[in-house]
Amino acid sequence: MGNSFSVEFPSCDQPFMPFLCGKRKYIHNLEENLGALEKEMQDLNAMRNDLLKRVSKEEEIQGLEQVKEWVSMVEEIEPQANRLLDESVSEIQRLSQYCSLIPASTYRYSEKVLMILKRVKTLRTKGVFEVVIRRALPPLAIKMPPIQLTVSRQNLFERACNLLEDKNVGALGIYGRGGVGKTTLLTGIKNKFRLAAFGLVIFVVVGSEVVESIQEAISNRLGLQWGRETKEDKAAAILMALKGARFLLLLDDIQRGLDLEEIGVPFPSRENGCKIVVTTRSREACDESKWVDAKVEVTCLSPEEAWDLFQETVGDNTLRSHQDIPKLARVVANSCRGLPLALNLIGEAMSHKRTVREWRYTVHVLASSTAEFPDMENGALPILKSIYDNMTNENIRLCFLYCALFPENYDIRKEDLVNYWIGEGILAIEVRAEAENQGYKIIYDLVRMRLLMEVRHGYCVKMPGMVRELALWIASDFGRQIEHFVVVGGEGIHHMPMVNDTGLVRRMSVTSTQIQNISDSLRCSELTTFVCQRNRHLKWISGTFFRWMTGLVVLDLSFNRELAELPEEVSSLVLLRFLNLSWTFIKGLPHGLKELKSLIHLDLDYTSNLQEIDVIASLLNLQVLRLFHSVCMDLKLMEDIQRLKSLKALSLTVRGSSVLQRLLSIHGLASSIQRLHLSTETTIVDGGILSLNAMFSLRELDILGCNIPEIAIDWKSTIQSETVNLSDTEKIPQFQNIRTMTIHGCECLKDLTWLLLAPCLGDLSVSECPQMEEVISKEKAMAKLGHASEQPFQNLTKLVLDGLPKLESIYWTPLPFPVLEYLEIRCCPELRRLPFNSESTIGNQVQMKIEEQLIKVVEWEDDATKQRFSHFNNSDFPQMAEDPKMDGLTSESYPLQNIDQVWTTGSGKKAVQSGLHATSVTMECRTHRVLTPDGPISNMIDTPGKRKVKEMLFNFKDEARLIGISGMIGSGKTILAKELVRDEEVRGHFGNRVLFLTVSQSPNLEKLRALIWDFLIGHEAGFGATIPESIGHTRKLVVLDDVWTRESLDQLMFNIPGTTTLVVSQSKLADPRTTYDVELLHEHEATSLFCLSAFNQNSVPSGFSKSLVKQVVGECKGLPLSLKIIGASLKDRPEKYWESAVERLSRGKPVDETHESKVFAQIEATLEKLDPTSKECFLDMGAFPKGKKIPVDVLINMLVEIHDLEDATAFDVLVNLTNMNLLTLVKDPTYSYTTFYVLVSCSHFYSLNHS
Structure with missing residues (x-):
């Protein structure tokens, strides 16, 4: 066969001529492609076989998922290639006649050969694996x-x-x-x-x-x-x-x-x-x-199966404890009527009954109960009633029934249950600690009896559905008074429950509903407990509602986040002993609260809007007062709390060194602190050490932005020994209590070695501590303890390390981490070793979020450890090329990577096409965190502009200041603002007191105002409160990004001395004299930026047409976003392609010179290069709100549904759009989805207006 051929068609075949001429290259190269395909398949099969041999060398290992997937793809393509090769003889013969009898089929065959050849080559390229196996996790x-x-x-x-x-x-x-x-x-x-x-x-x-x-x-x-x-x-x-x-x-x-x-x-x-x-x-x-x-x-068990299950549950020791017990046990088992639940629960209840009298009593109770309720629809309840009757005392019965007050499948915090029981007087023990111990013992007994199940690492319990049904039946007087317990909950509930006889109601629970108001329609004079929590839209409760509840002793209104006030009529609750207002938006406590002389428990945790609590001084019987992340302690409040002589448990927020030192000097207060939040501006001056000795009840410590060089415990003052072992901690009981530790923004702190003496620590989070070098220091451990052999973190379930640029070590040897479930490590560039070996975390499913860069450089203990842990890093999504100079250029409103608190409010408009919605700002987090840089950022954009804005920022006077940055879309104004807040000089000037918020087009101004006020003044003051004189001596910077109107700015600015506001907007909202207009890039800067995107270097490569580059750069009009998008679209394209792009850009130049049309023109030119499917998919994305982080799975599902694509094709579309810089890839470990896409600002406008 020759190297070329020609075909002469008769006139009847002319319709095929254009088809053949356009596709002749496929046919012309057919023989060559077939030979290449045969050779490539031989090599691919050899690679596959070698790989399988490597995977199967050991018995207790399993192949990595990507290896399995690759082998699966090879096995899928192999028969397709073989089929083509089998047909090759006939196809070659056809071509050898210099005439194809069926041109269309010949072309299709040739095209298939080329397609399969390309896929085989791709598989060969991807078939190189450094690691092909990992040790199988245990069952x-x-x-x-x-x-x-x-x-x-x-x-x-x-x-x-x-x-x-x-x-x-x-x-x-x-x-x-x-x-x-x-x-x-x-x-x-x-x-x-x-x-x-x-x-x-x-x-x-x-x-x-x-x-x-x-x-x-x-x-x-x-x-x-x-x-x-x-x-x-x-x-x-x-x-x-x-x-x-x-x-x-x-x-x-x-x-x-x-x-x-x-x-x-x-x-x-x-x-x-x-x-x-x-x-x-x-x-x-x-x-x-x-x-x-x-x-x-599913039917009941046969008698013999029922007996076998009952014997197994009761246990041989009990059955053999007396010769008559097996006979009686048979009777009890038969009374259970083959119900596995009854057999298990009653069997467990009887497993400790070893006297004949106890067994006879149970037989009697079962017989009488089933006889009393013979016609019940649920025949299991009378049988299960014997469990209740067999409970050892009235307290455990009441506590059991109380658990039915919560909705089905509800996780009940153990601590809440104990506090409710004490509040109701069920646990009527004068010494509170003994009452708490009894409460936890009752929970333990109910769990052992299988009436409650432990969940959430043992912090919560849940009541099984059938057991809850039993408790409600008993609590309602066996169904005769069903309104004794009123329990409603769920998103479908919009109104308070209808009650026929309000005088019968003893306890009521209204949980997780859509209720907005509570009127006076319910007049429950006999109500003792009202749990009304997690109703996220509840705003108002009628005063008359409380006026009728004169017998109320427990009132829980927690997690009603829109509830801002209580009526004065709460003063009528003279018997109230327990009041929980935590996680509400409450602004003040009604003066009538001082009349509640019986109140022993007041919970105000996480009430950041609370302004004053003077009434506390009148609540002389308080045993528990909680103010964690709430009103800051001052000397006046300290005096009021000192009057509370019955106080046993205290949670506090402290800001200021003098207040902290005074607090720690008062033994009665310090010893009762269970949770402590140290807020900004707290400095330890006495030796630079925060000593925890006085706080021996401490359970949670939260330190934010404090100048604390060291945290320590003076164990020598507690035990008489020169050394201490962790096994000796019963001699130092304060360390047994600490469960949670959060440290953020402590610039002087170098280690946390004292945690060696906190064996029960379960949650540790350390972030933005620039001097932190070690979590546990071996040198200090030796010096303090006399040895360094103990293993910490035996009870740690969560570990987060973020923004620790000097951290080199967590611990010097591998640790078992027997209960670890979550590990997150970010921005720790000097960390090279992790305290893991192949045996660490055995038996746990650990969710790990570790930076990819760390995974690459970490020095693993051995190969087995590497194989076990390195696969946790998420590498299933395309990685964007890292270029610090380009950071953020693709998104005007993309939040700073290393600012832990960037608040973004969206419009909440519906995403019509996708069915998804914007998420409004939450109020979960209450602290303002310190900004730290994530390394040097080359200020390629607007270096003179950065200097000019810094000059305006530093030209600080004692009055409030407003400075502006304005510029067109895509000009890089947000990037300039981000670089400013990362700048060391700026941060130093404002003492790291910087708040960055993205406002957007339709902001929630009320919540934004609350955040800014909280940042400027603190938790102890609300809107309109008198500003402390000291505030004016502190410089603070508030950056408001993407502000659209002057009206929004006016509402978000506070004229507080010492505060500077930097507003970033398209139009000039500040005084023109203090506004910097972001200039477009000059030709040299624009060319450099364009080349980075198009060629991965900052200049035109040798041999490429500089004239073409100049023409394209000229059409981009100096807009950074346009330069990056167009550069990416032309990357790896031939010069002919560039020439057509120049011509397209030239024709697409807008008539007017508005910035939107300029950018749109560039995006439109880029879209011309996309295939039709990718273009349509891009336009559909305008349905999502601007700046919305969209989970990858959601995007793929949308494209599959709308465009009828395969999953793999939809994913390829996303990768293509990302490579064209029309989407930005984002990873966020705080969500269950770890990978998102964000539509860049200009792309969003374009897709929204052109779809």
């Missing part, structure tokens, strides 16, 4: 509760699993009477399949809750956040998030048929591979859910 990598299954239950479980594995079964219904073991089976299914191929497993306890509550539970698992969206809006967002994901949804205890479309859940199908499992007591609920494909009934 207990995910902790699971033990599941007890009898023989029949095991068969049932296997049947259910087999149905789920059937591709024709998308949804499975499990039904059976209450207590029969449905939830146990569902939990077993979750445990089995969460380790399988499902990307997402969601477990929701449904119960009587409405659609909105189910949506809320699913949204929490997905990381979606809501404002005031409708049920339909939420359904659209959930549907978008779940589409394209392979999920397993487990819905426990549905009580009626569910409409998946109403919730927003995609229907499971053979194609999407998703599965849904529901449990219900009613087969009718399965039948009403038309999407259920298969059903499984």
Whole structure:
């Protein structure tokens, strides 16, 4: 066959001529491509075989996921290539005749050969792996509760699993009477399949809750956040998030048929591979859910299986303790009627009963209870009642019933339960510490009896659904007075509960509802406990409502974040003993509060708007006072608190050295402090050491922006020894209590060696401490303890290290970290060793967020450690080229990487096309953190401008100052502002007191004002309060980015002496004399920036047309954003392509000279180079709010849904748009999604206006 050929077509074949001429190169190179394909496939197969040999060398290792995926792709492409090679003989013969009889089919064959050849070459390139295996995690990598299954239950479980594995079964219904073991089976299914191929497993306890509550539970698992969206809006967002994901949804205890479309859940199908499992007591609920494909009934156990389970639960020791007990135990087991729940709970309750009298009593109780309630619909409750009757004393019974006051599946904090019980007087012990101990002992007993389950590392408990049903039944006088306990909750509740006889209500709980106001419609004179918490829209409570509650002793209004005041009528609650107002927006305590002489517990934690609390001096019986992240302690407040002679537990916020020193000198106050927040401007002058000795009740320490060179404990003053071991900590009890430690912005602190003596520490977070060199110093440990052999952090579950530029060591040897669950390390450039080996964290599922740069340079203990831990770093997404000079150029409103608190408020407008919504600013975090630089930033943009603005900032007078930076979109004004707040001289001038906020087009001005006022004045003052004289002597800088109107600026400016406001805007909002106009780049600067984007160097490469570069740069008009976007679009393109781009840019030059049209023209030119699908996808992204961080999965699902793309294609589109600088890749470890895309400002405007 020759090197060329020609074809002569008869006239009838003329329609094929243009087709053939345009594609002849594929046919012309066919023989060459076939030869290359055959050779490449041989090499690829050899690589695959070598790789598999490397993976299988050891038995206890498993291949990395990327290796498995690569091998899978090779196995997928191999038969395709072989098929093409098998057909090659006939195709070559056809060409050898210099005429193709079927030109279209020949072309298609040639094109397939070329496509497969390219894919094979790509696979060969990607098939180089330095690490191909990692040691398999032990089976207990995910902790699971033990599941007890009898023989029949095991068969049932296997049947259910087999149905789920059937591709024709998308949804499975499990039904059976209450207590029969449905939830146990569902939990077993979750445990089995969460380790399988499902990307997402969601477990929701449904119960009587409405659609909105189910949506809320699913949204929490997905990381979606809501404002005031409708049920339909939420359904659209959930549907978008779940589409394209392979999920397993487990819905426990549905009580009626569910409409998946109403919730927003995609229907499971053979194609999407998703599965849904529901449990219900009613087969009718399965039948009403038309999407259920298969059903499984769970029945009671046979007598013999029931006896086997009961024996196993009671235990041989008890059964053998008396010869008559086995017979009586048989009777008890038969009374349980084959219900596994009853057998387990009653068996556990009887496992410590070793006298015949106790067993006979139980037999009697079971017989009488079932006889008393023979016709109950839920026959399990009379049987389970014997557990309640067998409780040892009245206190544990009352405490058990109290737990039913919370919604189903609710995590109840143990500390809250104990405080409620003490408040109600259930634990009526004069010494509070003894009452607390008794409360925790009762919780322990209820957990042991399986009536409560521990969750959240043991800090909370949860009541199983059937047990809660039992408690509510008993509390309502066995169903005769159902209004004794009124419990409502869930997103579907918009009004207070309707009660027929308000005089019957004894306890009421209203939790996590949409209620906005509480009127006087409920007149519950006998109510003793009212828990009304987490109702995020509750703003107002009627005074008359409280006037009728004269018997109230416990009132919990916590986490009602919009509640700003209490009515004066609260003074009528003369019996009130417990009041919780934490996490509310309360501004002041009503004067009538001083009448509450019985009050023993007042919780005001995280009430940052609280202005004054003078009434506290009148509450002489207070035992607990909590002011953590609330009103700052001053000498007047200290005097008031000293009057509280019964005070046992105190939480405080302290700002100022004199107040702290005075506080620590008063032994009675210092010894009662459980939680302490040291705020900014607190300096330790006495030897430079913060001593914790006096605070021996301390549980949580939070230090923010304080000048504290060292934190220490003088253990010699506590024990008579020259050395101390960690095993000796019972001699120094104060260290046993510390659970949480947070340190931020302490510039002098070098180590935290004292933590060796805090063995129970569970949560440690250290950030922005520029002098921190070691977490635990070996040298100091030797000097203080006389040895360095003890292992700290045995109870640590969370460790965060961020912004520690000098940190070199966490600990000098590897540590086991037996309970660690979360590790985050960022901005620690000198850290080279991590305290891990291959045995660290064994048995835990650890979520790790470690900077990729650290992963690259860390010196692992050995190869096994490297293989075990290095894979935790997220490398599944495309990495953007790092260029500090280009930092932030793609996004006007992109927050500073190293500012821990950048507040951004959005418009909250709906994202119409995607169903997603902007998230408004939250008030979770109350502290203002110090800014630190993330390394040298080359101020390529506007160096003269930076100097000019610095001159204006430093020209500081005693009155308030307003300075402006203005400029067109894409000119780099926000970048200039960011560089200024990172600048060492600027930070030094303002003493690191800098606040950066992004305002945007439709800001929440009220919340922004609160944040700024809090930053300028502090927690102890509200709007309009008298400004302390000392405030004027402190310089502070407030940077307001992206301000759109003068009206917004006027509301956000406070004329406080010593404060400078820097406003960044498109138009001039400040005095022109103090406003710097960001200039466009000059030709030399513009060329350098353009070349960085187009050529990865700051000049035109040798041999490339400088004339072409000059023409393109000229068309960009000096706009940094345009230069970067156009440069990226022309990267690696031939000069001919550049010539067409110049021509396109020239024709696209706008008629007018507005900055929007200039940038739009450049973006439009870039879009011309995109394929149609990518262009349409880009335009659809205008539906998202400006600056919105969009999870990768959400974007992919949207593109798959709207444009009918494959997942891989959608991902390729995102990578393409990112490479063109139309999207920015962002990683944020504080969210459940770790990777996001942000549409750059100008791109957002363009997509919004052209879609």
